[in-house]
Amino acid sequence: xxxxxxxxxxxxxxxxxxxxxxxxxxxxxxxxxxxCNPHEVTVGxxxxxxxxxxxxxxxxxxxxxxxxxxxxxxxxxxCQLDDDNYRCGPDTYADDSQELEEIPNPLAHDELKHLxxxxxxxxxxxxxxxxxxEFLEHDGSLEERGLGNGKxxxxxxxxxxxxxxxxxxxxxxxxxxxxxxxxxxxxxxxPGSSRLHHRSRGLQATPIIFRPxxxxxxxxxSVEVIPSTSLTRNEIIASVDTEHNPDLQxxxxxxxxxxxxxxxxxxxxxxxxxxxxxxxxxxxxNTLNGLPRADMSQATNTPNDYFMDRFGSxxxxxPLLLADRTMNQVKGRIFSQDANVQSEANxxxxxxxxxxxxxxxxxxxEPIRQVIIVxxxxxxxxxxxxxxxxxxxxxxxxxxxxxxxxxxxxLHELHHEFDYNWYLHRTNRARAWVExxxxxxxDQYEAANLTPLTGNYQTVMDAVKxxxxxMKHIExxxxxxxxx
Numbered sequence: 001x002x003x004x005x006x007x008x009x010x011x012x013x014x015x016x017x018x019x020x021x022x023x024x025x026x027x028x029x030x031x032x033x034x035x036c037n038p039h040e041v042t043v044g045x046x047x048x049x050x051x052x053x054x055x056x057x058x059x060x061x062x063x064x065x066x067x068x069x070x071x072x073x074x075x076x077x078x079c080q081l082d083d084d085n086y087r088c089g090p091d092t093y094a095d096d097s098q099e100l101e102e103i104p105n106p107l108a109h110d111e112l113k114h115l116x117x118x119x120x121x122x123x124x125x126x127x128x129x130x131x132x133x134e135f136l137e138h139d140g141s142l143e144e145r146g147l148g149n150g151k152x153x154x155x156x157x158x159x160x161x162x163x164x165x166x167x168x169x170x171x172x173x174x175x176x177x178x179x180x181x182x183x184x185x186x187x188x189x190x191p192g193s194s195r196l197h198h199r200s201r202g203l204q205a206t207p208i209i210f211r212p213x214x215x216x217x218x219x220x221x222s223v224e225v226i227p228s229t230s231l232t233r234n235e236i237i238a239s240v241d242t243e244h245n246p247d248l249q250x251x252x253x254x255x256x257x258x259x260x261x262x263x264x265x266x267x268x269x270x271x272x273x274x275x276x277x278x279x280x281x282x283x284x285x286n287t288l289n290g291l292p293r294a295d296m297s298q299a300t301n302t303p304n305d306y307f308m309d310r311f312g313s314x315x316x317x318x319p320l321l322l323a324d325r326t327m328n329q330v331k332g333r334i335f336s337q338d339a340n341v342q343s344e345a346n347x348x349x350x351x352x353x354x355x356x357x358x359x360x361x362x363x364x365x366e367p368i369r370q371v372i373i374v375x376x377x378x379x380x381x382x383x384x385x386x387x388x389x390x391x392x393x394x395x396x397x398x399x400x401x402x403x404x405x406x407x408x409x410x411l412h413e414l415h416h417e418f419d420y421n422w423y424l425h426r427t428n429r430a431r432a433w434v435e436x437x438x439x440x441x442x443d444q445y446e447a448a449n450l451t452p453l454t455g456n457y458q459t460v461m462d463a464v465k466x467x468x469x470x471m472k473h474i475e476x477x478x479x480x481x482x483x484x
Contacts, residue, residue, distance in 0.1 A: 020065035027062060031055030036064035078326045078370060081363045082346060086329050091241050093168045096192030100314050103167050103189045107284040108302050172252045176260050181276050183259070183283060185251045186304055188297075188313035193240040193322055194233045202296040203318040206386070209240055210377050211324035219365060219463045221372040221470050225382055228322060236322070243323035244311045245378075245387045246394075247335045250422065251308060255279065256337075257418045258411060264418070264425040271413040278407040287405050294393070303401045303408060310393040319390045327377060330370040335426045341433065342367040351441060355448050358455020365463050368437050371430055372467060375474045384477060384484050391419060391481045423476040431474040438464050 020043065027034035027049060034055070036042045042062050047054045049061035079088040090096065168187040173180065191198075196205050209231065213222035228236070257263055261273035286301040293300050297315030300306045312320035323331075333339045342364070350363035377383055395415060402412035441464055450457040478484070 023063060023065040025049035025061045026064050027055055027059070028053075029055075030057060031059040031061055034059060034062050036062055076362055076366070078330070078366055081366055082342065085333075085343070086326065088325075090192060090237055090325075093187070093190075094192035094242050095189055095314065096195050096237070098195075100191055100195060101189075102298055102314050104299060105186050105284065105302060105305050106167065107169070107184060107186055108286055108305070109284060110286050112281055112285075168248065170249060170252050172256060174256060174260075176276075179276070181259065181280065183255055183276075183280055185248070185255065185308065186284070187248050188305065188308050188311070188316075190242055190244075190313050190320060191317065192237070193242050194237050196242055196317060196320060196322060197228055199317065202315070205312075205317040205320050205322075206382065208382060209236075209322045209324075210243075210327070210380065210383060211240075212327065212373050218362065219369055219466060221369055221376055221467075221473070223373060223377045223380060225380060239325055240322050241325045241328040242312075243321045243328050243331075245319065245321065245383070245390050246311070246423075247332050248308075248311060249332070249336050250311075250394075253337060253422055254415060254418050255283070258414050261414075263421045265421055267421075269414055269417050271410055271417060274408060274410050274414070282405055282407050288401070291400055291404065303405060303411075306401060307394065307397045310390065310397045312390075319386065319393065321383065321386060323377065326370060327373055330367070331374045331377075334371060334374055334430045335422075341371055341430075347437065347440075351444060354456065354460070355444060355450070358457075361456050361460050361463070364437070364441065365460070365467075368434055368467055369463075371434055372470050372473055375427070375430070376470075378477065379473065379475065381484065387477050388481045388484055391477075395419065395481070419481075420476070420479040424479075427474060427476040431471060434467065434471055434474065438468055 023043065026036060034045070043065050045060040045062045047060050049063070055061060077086075077088060079086040095101075167189055169184050170187070171182060171184045173182040175181075197207050207228045208225050209228050210223060210225055213220060213224040215222065231240070253264055257269065258274045259276045259279055261269045261271075263269055282303060284302050284304050288301050288303065288306050291300075291306065294309050294313075294316040295318065297309050297313055300309050309316050310319065312318070330341055333341045347364050347367075350360060354360045354364065378387060395412070398412040398415040402409045441460065445457060445460060452458045452461075
């Protein structure tokens with residue numbers, strides 16, 4: 001089989017890998033121990049297995065197999081079901097080039113600057129949140145997050161080189177107490193999924209990939225961890241993203257709290273807010289010469305770069321993970337300020353169409369499934385350990401910033417109050433969204449007076465029941481960052 005030939009083409013005549021591999025019989029002697037491991041599939045059972053020895057007491061041997069990691073199970077990806085909000089292609093801001101050079105912060109400066117902090121078109125009751133738009137440093141244009149879907153949107157910048165990308169800039173504009181201000185956080189450059197583990201020195205990123213477990217149930221929310229060597233480079237590029245924990249929008253939310261004294265859940269901080277003008281002046285100012293850097297990172301002299309480097313970067317790779325592309329994008333929306341996993345209009349339209357035709361239920365069930373998958377991924381031991389370590393590293397970074405920049409001396413205390421509040425608020429909101437979606441699906445299917453024999457009624461109701469039972473997985477990481 002020639003790899004990569006099936007992308008975007010008919011694959012009828014291309015040999016496909018077997019869905020199961022590593023099959024073996026379990027059961028010896030009296031066959032008291034005849035069950036497959038939890039991560040295996042029980043294909044069948046018989047009293048002989050592969051040899052002539054039979055089991056006692058009427059027991060049978062079990063044929064146990066592993067899922068083949070190169071076989072997909074369900075027909076449609078979220079980017080195909082909702083291509084306006086999700087991309088099928090690679091992250092256009094990740095660097096998959098061989099050079100992997102660190103790109104300077106375009107907003108860094110050495111001197112105090114004149115601030116323009118009001119806008120006539122906004123008043124003291126309005127708030128415009130552009131946290132999920134992105135600024136391309138090369139031309140100053142804005143690009144909405146998540147539009148890199150291979151249809152001309154989200155193209156990387158750079159003359160004739162599709163692997164060279166600008167640094168992502170998240171712009172936060174908010175009106176508070178009658179004054180409108182804008183502050184930007186500049187993400188560090190980071191390796192693409194196919195290059196994350198390619199380095200000769202420094203700390204390595206964990207060589208594993210997180211993804212939904214491949215099963216015969218399209219609505220399974222189980223997550224599996226596989227070695228990154230299980231997939232070829234092209235297979236990784238086609239389906240895997242470099243993943244940040246926490247998500248990069250964490251910093252925009254932190255700066256919102258720092259400027260307003262309001263936590264993500266709407267309550268007031270105990271620590272006084274930082275003067276917004278100080279934050280605007282010093283966040284991108286080169287004031288941190290001589291502080292210890294993370295791993296091999298360079299040019300971390302601004303509070304922005306010093307803090308953002310703890311999420312992972314070209315020079316500091318150990319905080320980064322590899323995750324299924326859809327899972328990564330859904331996670332970003334779950335933890336955003338106000339982006340939706342699925343728009344209300346799209347949900348209502350696809351639900352109505354499914355009730356009418358008895359088909360197409362995946363369009364409104366898949367987003368719900370993906371939310372549960374995200375939290376199951378975050379609760380795996382490997383991911384949980386990385387999340388907690390990154391939170392500790394971020395708190396250490398804010399401590400050093402506060403100790404070295406007098407104007408930002410309250411940042412660390414505000415960060416302490418913010419950190420778990422952010423996780424808890426976003427998690428509670430995600431759980432409420434899932435519950436609301438499931439309630440609406442149930443109510444509308446029942447209102448249509450459908451029977452279990454009608455169209456996809458039973459399929460939908462079974463999925464809803466399963467998702468309700470799995471809402472228990474929607475939990476934040478422990479508040480104590482030393483606990484897993």
